Amino acid sequence: xxxxxxxxxxRNVILMAVAGALLFVWVLPLIWAFVVSLxxxxxxxxxxxxxxxxxxxxxxxxxxxxxFSIVDSLxxxxxxxxxxxxxxxxxxxxxxxxxxxxxxPGKRSLGFYTLATQMVPPVGLVIPYFLILNRFxxxxxxxxxxxxxxxxxxxFAIWLMVAYMEDIPWEMEEAAFLDKASRLQTLxxxxxxxxxxxxxxxxxxxxxxxxxxxxxxxxLGGNTVRPVTVAMYNFVSVEQTLWAKLSAAAxxxxxxxxxxxxAAQKQIVKGLTVGAVKGGGRR
Amino acid sequence: xxxxxxxxxxxxxxxFGKFVALDGIDLDIESVEFxxxxxxxxxxxxxxxxxxxxxxTPDEGTLFVDGADVTFAPPGDRDVAMVFQNYALYPHMTVRxxxxxxLKMAKVPRVSIDTLxxxxxxxxxxxxxxxxxxxxxxxxxxxxxxxxxxxxxKPKLFLLDEPLSNLDAQLRLETRVELKKLQRSLNVTxxxxxxxxxEAMTLADRMAVFLEGGIKQIGTPSEVFDRPNCVEVAAFIGxxxxxxxxxxxxxxxxxxxxxxxxxxxxxxxxxxPVTAGIRPGHLRIDxxxxxxxxxxxxxxxxxxxxxxxxxxxxxxxxxxxxxAFTDGxxxxxxxxxxxxxxxxxxxxxxxxxx
Numbered sequence: 001x002x003x004x005x006x007x008x009x010x011r012n013v014i015l016m017a018v019a020g021a022l023l024f025v026w027v028l029p030l031i032w033a034f035v036v037s038l039x040x041x042x043x044x045x046x047x048x049x050x051x052x053x054x055x056x057x058x059x060x061x062x063x064x065x066x067x068f069s070i071v072d073s074l075x076x077x078x079x080x081x082x083x084x085x086x087x088x089x090x091x092x093x094x095x096x097x098x099x100x101x102x103x104x105p106g107k108r109s110l111g112f113y114t115l116a117t118q119m120v121p122p123v124g125l126v127i128p129y130f131l132i133l134n135r136f137x138x139x140x141x142x143x144x145x146x147x148x149x150x151x152x153x154x155x156f157a158i159w160l161m162v163a164y165m166e167d168i169p170w171e172m173e174e175a176a177f178l179d180k181a182s183r184l185q186t187l188x189x190x191x192x193x194x195x196x197x198x199x200x201x202x203x204x205x206x207x208x209x210x211x212x213x214x215x216x217x218x219x220l221g222g223n224t225v226r227p228v229t230v231a232m233y234n235f236v237s238v239e240q241t242l243w244a245k246l247s248a249a250a251x252x253x254x255x256x257x258x259x260x261x262x263a264a265q266k267q268i269v270k271g272l273t274v275g276a277v278k279g280g281g282r283r
Numbered sequence: 284x285x286x287x288x289x290x291x292x293x294x295x296x297x298x299f300g301k302f303v304a305l306d307g308i309d310l311d312i313e314s315v316e317f318x319x320x321x322x323x324x325x326x327x328x329x330x331x332x333x334x335x336x337x338x339x340t341p342d343e344g345t346l347f348v349d350g351a352d353v354t355f356a357p358p359g360d361r362d363v364a365m366v367f368q369n370y371a372l373y374p375h376m377t378v379r380x381x382x383x384x385x386l387k388m389a390k391v392p393r394v395s396i397d398t399l400x401x402x403x404x405x406x407x408x409x410x411x412x413x414x415x416x417x418x419x420x421x422x423x424x425x426x427x428x429x430x431x432x433x434x435x436x437k438p439k440l441f442l443l444d445e446p447l448s449n450l451d452a453q454l455r456l457e458t459r460v461e462l463k464k465l466q467r468s469l470n471v472t473x474x475x476x477x478x479x480x481x482e483a484m485t486l487a488d489r490m491a492v493f494l495e496g497g498i499k500q501i502g503t504p505s506e507v508f509d510r511p512n513c514v515e516v517a518a519f520i521g522x523x524x525x526x527x528x529x530x531x532x533x534x535x536x537x538x539x540x541x542x543x544x545x546x547x548x549x550x551x552x553x554x555x556p557v558t559a560g561i562r563p564g565h566l567r568i569d570x571x572x573x574x575x576x577x578x579x580x581x582x583x584x585x586x587x588x589x590x591x592x593x594x595x596x597x598x599x600x601x602x603x604x605x606x607a608f609t610d611g612x613x614x615x616x617x618x619x620x621x622x623x624x625x626x627x628x629x630x631x632x633x634x635x636x637x
Binding site for chain 1 (some may be wrong): 364365367369371372389436
């Protein structure tokens with residue numbers, strides 16, 4: 001082994017060690033939750049923690065079909081996250097195109113204020129939102145929740161999409177204009193197909209944020225609109241916390257997110273690396 | 284012969300911020316003409332093309348196509364097709380879809396689209412590549428695809444913005460010939476932007492020389508080459524361009540650096556200083572000529588280009604003499620007495636012969 005090979009081996013070992021350590025930090029809670037979800041509530045609280053036990057799937061049955069079933073909440077979360085994502089994309093794509101391409105008066109400051117809404121800490125907005133929704137009678141309604149989610153998702157999506165749109169050469173749109181395409185046809189036939197990767201990344205971010213949202217859901221939702229993040233709290237009460245059932249419910253709630261993440265992995269990587277290599281990301 | 288595709292610009296002015304891109308130009312392009320807009324970068328030629336296409340609107344002035352004022356008409360309403368310097372192919376569409384796109388937008392029936400796409404692709408010999416995407420094509424094939432997309436809907440005007448500049452030298456020569464053939468077979472007006480004067484000279488029926496936002500001369504390539512109407516055009520056209528040296532004219536006697544020569548032409552001008560222009564190919568070595576020092580000799584293969592010091596100026600001479608020269612050597616040069624162009628040193632305008 002020469003020095004060059006040795007240096008490479010050392011570097012690889014260090015890289016693997018760092019990656020392994022990071023992975024461990026992320027995965028440990030998941031493994032722990034999985035193990036807990038297979039124990040009985042008594043075993044969960046045993047100290048020292050029992051390593052050998054008989055795994056049971058009763059907690060999953062309880063979480064899904066028991067007194068505090070999360071199935072309805074999963075449906076609610078799906079409706080909320082899907083509606084938020086669909087409306088966000090439908091509005092953010094044309095808005096981002098306008099920011100990227102049109103010469104609008106006040107475009108720069110408008111762009112700043114769009115992004116500035118992201119800088120407000122959400123907790124400071126809970127009460128104003130509560131009062132507004134209350135005034136409209138929209139507390140604990142789907143449209144009320146979706147509108148609140150849109151106030152966060154839209155600026156973020158617009159800001160993300162503008163970067164992708166600005167990457168498309170002007171000439172390509174000019175060629176389309178000369179080919180008798182209207183502005184909307186150009187957006188539909190030329191621009192959108194080329195920012196598919198960016199749209200995929202945006203969809204995932206928006207969907208995940210809406211799916212994982214807790215703070216607003218717990219304050220502005222109720223018995224009608226109770227997403228899974230809130231429903232899981234039924235396993236936490238003043239007297240006791242049902243750790244095993246909570247873990248089972250959390251893992252079930254996580255499943256759609258993991259599936260989407262794996263399915264869209266390629267698009268995410270592609271979308272995130274656009275612009276890193278000039279022109280390479282679009283093909 | 285078609286009478287479509289006549290273009291007129293009247294007093295067209297375009298300003299970007301503080302930069303005057305076009306300073307009130309007038310231009311008339313005839314039907315089915317191959318017209319070149321020639322000039323260095325920043326001279327306003329591409330701006331002119333974009334105004335004709337409708338991608339930019341002028342700040343002042345009017346644009347007529349076939350007599351109709353289209354100054355502010357949107358690009359899609361002008362029936363013009365354009366080939367961009369970087370081709371601007373749609374990367375997510377196949378070659379077939381790229382070529383079909385203008386037809387689809389013009390709502391041509393689906394059955395005709397297929398035939399028209401095949402015809403256009405066959406004209407530029409890419410009909411075997413219809414299923415590929417632009418990313419899978421070579422530069423030359425991409426260029427053909429852009430051409431096919433432009434010709435497929437038989438436009439009134441065919442605009443080309445430096446379409447050959449991204450090709451390698453060999454391919455550029457081949458495509459140049461094909462482009463000219465294509466324009467003739469289509470019988471369409473073509474407006475061609477280039478900074479390469481060889482392209483303009485070989486392709487164009489007529490050309491306009493752009494310098495600093497204005498048109499300096501309009502004419503056939505040979506008119507512009509043989510009779511440049513000002514010093515700027517003289518110093519721009521030709522490869523290498525004309526040698527420009529200060530001189531003194533007295534009747535038929537021209538004096539350069541203290542050496543006098545008898546001219547074959549006569550000029551209606553009182554004795555005084557003039558600017559003389561002589562093409563590198565019109566200089567020759569002559570024992571009785573003006574002595575110069577060789578600065579550098581460049582071998583061009585069939586000929587040599589001698590860079591000679593004449594006073595403070597550097598003069599270029601093309602010679603086919605194969606003898607070896609050494610730097611610093613004194614070479615006496617003379618010019619053909621009929622080949623001198625004279626310009627007014629103040630205005631830069633050409634002095635006409637009588």
